[in-house]
Amino acid sequence: MIVLLFTIERAEALSTLEGYSGYGPEQGEKPLRTAIASTFYSGLGIEEDDIFVSDGAKCDISRLQMVFGANVTMAVQDPSYPAYVDSSVIMGQTGQFQKDIEKYGKIEYMRCTPENGFFPDLSKVSRTDIIFFCSPNNPTGSAATREQLTRLVQFARDNGSIIVYDSAYAMYMSDDNPRSIFEIPGAKEVALETSSFSKYAGFTGVRLGWTVVPKQLLYSDGFPVVKDFNRVVCTSFNGASNICQAGGRACLSPEGLKAMSxxxxxxxxxxxxxxxxxxxxxxxxxxxxxxxxxxxxxxxxxxxxxxxxxxxxxxxxxxxxxxxxxxxxxxxxxxxxxxxxxxxxxxxxxxxxxx
Amino acid sequence: MIVLLFTIERAEALSTLEGYSGYGPEQGEKPLRTAIASTFYSGLGIEEDDIFVSDGAKCDISRLQMVFGANVTMAVQDPSYPAYVDSSVIMGQTGQFQKDIEKYGKIEYMRCTPENGFFPDLSKVSRTDIIFFCSPNNPTGSAATREQLTRLVQFARDNGSIIVYDSAYAMYMSDDNPRSIFEIPGAKEVALETSSFSKYAGFTGVRLGWTVVPKQLLYSDGFPVVKDFNRVVCTSFNGASNICQAGGRACLSPEGLKAMSxxxxxxxxxxxxxxxxxxxxxxxxxxxxxxxxxxxxxxxxxxxxxxxxxxxxxxxxxxxxxxxxxxxxxxxxxxxxxxxxxxxxxxxxxxxxxx
Missing domain, CATH: 3.90.1150.10 (Aspartate Aminotransferase, domain 1)
Known part of the structure; x- marks a missing residue:
């Protein structure tokens, strides 16, 4: 209800001289970026300007692929949310689909099974430039433990890989394992994180999410990834709808957080x-x-x-x-x-x- | 005001069992697609399923670039809206920036000046795979005549090029030249069109637009471009916000059209x-x-x-x-x-x- 009130208030305001807003910052409105940082990343060293508000994690995944370009290698959990592989195919990162093994060439499929506790055996995973990692995982419902994520971050650090961490279901966690990859020391240098209001506030049709790109995340030549991402966001996107961003702020108010919970x-x-x-x-x-x-x-x-x-x-x-x-x-x-x-x-x- | 009422009604409905809607079709809600087709393309042979509702023309331009990929050549009006060149650079279609002439390599800059009536001399334009063409033009404010657009379509047909026609300012036209490229016979086989509610209804911050990809538009191997675009839209996008789509439908009601006018x-x-x-x-x-x-x-x-x-x-x-x-x-x-x-x-x- 609080979400509704904020959204309606914003829509109403758009019809007034004082309340109308046109093009907003492509990165999102500052109060929402601040609220996301303080709600989900308090004490983790993530700041408001590391947060990019979006129209959903799926859309940001493709914008990230535009940052990475065609000439990167990537790993995914197997099984995983199909948008990682599909966007990789569209960007031309992969080889042909191999029918006999049901895999695309040049993708590293990190098998996640009951036997390995749905966490890949990293000793058998080849080095890639990018590692897509969704936890809690869609579809297996498994969340990686703190110890497993520590190993994943170390693996990325050892290999100079970038982890794209999808935490769209983090609020569904019951145990005290990490809600964010940034709970792992050293993650800010190797990981970015994408998330969404879709499954927290029923926003699947409203469209609102965010991506965190820490300024500490650098390419091997020392150039900050966030500068590339900002460039792609500003070129390929014009910000999430101002009405929806008002809804997002409502979600992060005390009453909104209670409703989401x-x-x-x-x-x-x-x-x-x-x-x-x-x-x-x-x-x-x-x-x-x-x-x-x-x-x-x-x-x-x-x-x-x-x-x-x-x-x-x-x-x-x-x-x-x-x-x-x-x-x-x-x-x-x-x-x-x-x-x-x-x-x-x-x-x-x-x-x-x-x- | 009608826009406001529709938007608020939809936001309110989202809090009810009957009115809630989650993931909608990535291509947009059918009533809006139908209304766009009948409002802007009546009699031009454009059907509801040729229309893709988006969060704005800028965003669709980058999704189109994902369809085209890195290995195409492109032409732009010079001067033109920067998103065409910038997204082309990001996709890796271009050569290096040449400082002395202020141009990127491998882009065909079609000079538009007072001397040529802001329409390029096509006899001096090299063949490219893609031609971005914005009319009425941002920034020159010039709109191409029916005769000029007929020549442009013929040029694309002769060369096997695809025209990306940006008609975001079409409702600002005073004379009776075409509002849509599809007013030109034969355009559906060589052109797609992108447009927006931004400048018609003050929706720059609300985010709503559309792209028309006629099913008659084929690659040289006969494969429909619309199938690729649909695939990219479904992978990289999850549809425009349902609240904003309600606003778009309001814009296209008789009262909304009057307000926009x-x-x-x-x-x-x-x-x-x-x-x-x-x-x-x-x-x-x-x-x-x-x-x-x-x-x-x-x-x-x-x-x-x-x-x-x-x-x-x-x-x-x-x-x-x-x-x-x-x-x-x-x-x-x-x-x-x-x-x-x-x-x-x-x-x-x-x-x-x-x-």
Whole structure:
């Protein structure tokens, strides 16, 4: 409700002489940048001018790819959110798609499985220029531990790699592992972070996110990455909508933070219902604890076959794991974003199907 | 006011079960796409599914550059809106900046001067893959005639080039020359068009625009450009904000169209005041008639020197023409976007300075 009031107030103000605003700073309005820095990065040495407000993490990922250009190598978690690989293909960073292994050439797929706790074995990962890393992860729902992220940062430091850390689900975490890569000492020299209001405040259609590019992050020649990113943002973007930025500021007010926390709590209850359901049916279930996604294992089965069977027999839509990369084969992702009665009904049908 | 009501209504609706909307189609909401097609392209054979709603023309220009990739050649009007060249540089399409001629290598600069009526001599223009063409032009304020655009389309057809036509100021036109490139027969096979609500409805901070990619526009191998653009839009963008799209629909209602027409009429009065002022002072003045920009010639002088003199002596900000390319040297752009009393006061000061 507070979000609504701020948004409406801003829209109304636009019709007045005093309240109208035209082109804003491409990097975002200062009060919102300040609020993001103090809400999510307090004590981590991230400052307001390290924050770039955007129309969402997905859009910033492509703007980052424009910064990186065609001549870089990149690594992704396998499975992972498809926009990393897809934008890499569009930018011309990859080789041909290899049908037999379901992978693009020149991408380092860092396999994340139950066996390795959904954290890649870095001793087997080849050095790349860029490492996309999403934690809590979409789709597996796993969040990396402090110790794992410390190893990841060290790996990037050893290799001169840049980590693009996607923390769009950080507020869903239950344990005390890092919400931000910048909780890891030394991360500011090797990492940037992208995040979003989409899953915190139901802003998927409103469009608001941000990316943190610390001024300490330099290319090997000493040039700051933030200067390139700023140039791309100013050339390819004109800032997030002023109306939506007012909504973002409302989200970060005390009342807005409370409302976001309640929304997230509600979805976490949904997550628990889904986890309990699949656990009670004897499945191996992952994720859920630190993310709104439950990652259910159907060993030896095709993700698409499982998806089709669930769809046809229960009329519930899940997401086939193989859509997130070859490492997702044999899994489906079950999302907690839904009305309670729908989640309960879906779980009743899962029980009928698998009991 | 109608825009405000629609926007607020949509923001309010987002807080209700029935009115909430999450991820929308990346291409834009169907009612808005339909309204854009019928408002701006009626009778031109452009259909709703040729329209992609965006967060502004500037953003779409970079998404188009992602479609084109690094290995294309491009032409721009000289002078022109800087985003074409800047995004081309970022994509790696260009050679080094050549300081002596103030041009990037591998870009074809199509000089537009008073002598050629601000339309390039196409017999001297080298063939390129892409031709950026803005009409009415920012900064010169000139709009190409039907005959000139017919020649441009024929030139593109002869050369297998794609025209990126920027019509962001089309509603400012006073004469009956084309508002859209698609008024020219055969354009749909060689052109796409980008436009914006920014200058029609004061949406520069709200962020809403669109791009038309006709399904008839094919690469030389017969593959539709729209399929590539759709792929880039779906990977690099998540649609314009739902609140802003509601504002866009309001703009295209009968009451909204009337309001936009009034706003544009107001700025055209500003334009006339500015043109009359510089004409009365004996300057050669261009543009204005079909655009909110007045292009004033200071032959033999540096744009930056003129800009500085005006700033220091009158405290009025103009835009140095050379910022739009070497062809803008010796000109300044005077914008009509301002409050009436400010425009009148600026003109009083111009008269004091130059009388």
């Amino acid at each position: 309640e929304v997230i709590g509600f979805y976490k209850e949904n997550t628990n219902i889904i986890m309990d359901t699949f656990n009670s049916l004897g499945f191996n279930v992952y994720g859920g604890k630190n993310a709104p996604y439950v990652w259910v294992h159907f060993p030896g089965q095709s993700s698409w076959d499982v998806f089709s069977e669930i769809l046809e027999k229960t009329h519930v839509v899940t997401t086939p794991g193989s859509g997130f990369g070859p490492g997702g084969e044999g899994f489906v992702r079950v999302s907690a974003f839904g009305h309670r009665e729908n989640v309960l009904e879906a779980c009743r049908r899962f029980k009928q199907l698998y009991n | 009034e706003v544009i009429g107001f700025y055209k009065e500003n334009t006339n005041i500015i043109m009359d002022t510089f004409n009365s002072l004996g300057f050669n003045v261009y543009g204005g008639k079909n655009a909110p920009y007045v292009w004033v010639h200071f032959p033999g002088q540096s744009s930056w020197d003129v800009f500085s003199e005006i700033l220091e002596k009158t405290h009025v900000v103009t835009t140095p023409g050379s910022g739009f390319g070497p062809g803008g040297e010796g000109f300044v752009r005077v914008s009509a976007f301002g409050h009436r009393e400010n425009v009148l006061e600026a003109c009083r000061r111009f008269k004091q300075l130059y009388n």
